Amino acid sequence: DAGITQSPRHKVTETGTPVTLRCHQTENHRYMYWYRQDPGHGLRLIHYSYGVKDTDKGEVSDGYSVSRSKTEDFLLTLESATSSQTSVYFCAIGGGAQETQYFGPGTRLLVL
Amino acid sequence: KNEVEQSPQNLTAQEGEFITINCSYSVGISALHWLQQHPGGGIVSLFMLSSGKKKHGRLIATINIQEKHSSLHITASHPRDSAVYICAVENYGGSQGNLIFGKGTKLSVKP
Numbered sequence: 001d002a003g004i005t006q007s008p009r010h011k012v013t014e015t016g017t018p019v020t021l022r023c024h025q026t027e028n029h030r031y032m033y034w035y036r037q038d039p040g041h042g043l044r045l046i047h048y049s050y051g052v053k054d055t056d057k058g059e060v061s062d063g064y065s066v067s068r069s070k071t072e073d074f075l076l077t078l079e080s081a082t083s084s085q086t087s088v089y090f091c092a093i094g095g096g097a098q099e100t101q102y103f104g105p106g107t108r109l110l111v112l
Numbered sequence: 113k114n115e116v117e118q119s120p121q122n123l124t125a126q127e128g129e130f131i132t133i134n135c136s137y138s139v140g141i142s143a144l145h146w147l148q149q150h151p152g153g154g155i156v157s158l159f160m161l162s163s164g165k166k167k168h169g170r171l172i173a174t175i176n177i178q179e180k181h182s183s184l185h186i187t188a189s190h191p192r193d194s195a196v197y198i199c200a201v202e203n204y205g206g207s208q209g210n211l212i213f214g215k216g217t218k219l220s221v222k223p
Binding site for chain 2: 031033040041042043044045048050056058088090094095096097098099100101102103105106
């Protein structure tokens with residue numbers, strides 16, 4: 001295992017509440033990624049980070065924000081959760097282009 | 113049209129059979145990844161390749177850059193190979209390693 005954890009692993013929340021998911025790595029990888037996985041869509045990139053305080057948007061970034069204040073932690077925040085954000089969220093770490101990505105165990109989020 | 117297409121979507125095989133999963137893409141790429149998602153949800157990287165062929169145990173991955181096509185082969189399949197296999201590509205020229213994923217192929221190997 002690549003030393004990557006996600007917390008919480010499961011969460012149920014109500015529409016309109018803020019939610020923060022945490023990704024923690026012990027591998028000192030420069031790049032960190034947040035993906036969501038939905039039936040019929042596969043995995044899609046939400047945001048990624050290429051260093052401390054350096055982040056950028058992915059394909060489906062609307063409604064999400066991220067922060068990376070330390071190399072090892074990458075936080076994904078849903079400012080006001082909506083039912084369309086019910087999904088499985090995966091964090092991944094890697095070395096950038098043409099490098100293997102290592103995935104966390106995932107977080108199942110249900111927004112009621 | 114999706115940028116990464118996989119076929120078949122679902123595949124059922126008998127133990128011992130030779131299996132092929134295909135991936136076609138429509139963009140210029142710098143690398144292609146094959147991933148395996150276990151029934152429990154965990155995702156592991158199997159291969160990353162930009163040309164030719166790679167082999168690991170019973171798994172073989174090939175890529176034809178000119179035809180924009182890759183295949184994942186499993187020899188002597190086993191029930192423990194049952195999983196979703198996902199193809200993903202990196203756009204050419206990107207430095208961040210951002211991946212565009214196919215929707216996956218669900219493989220079930222019967223004993």
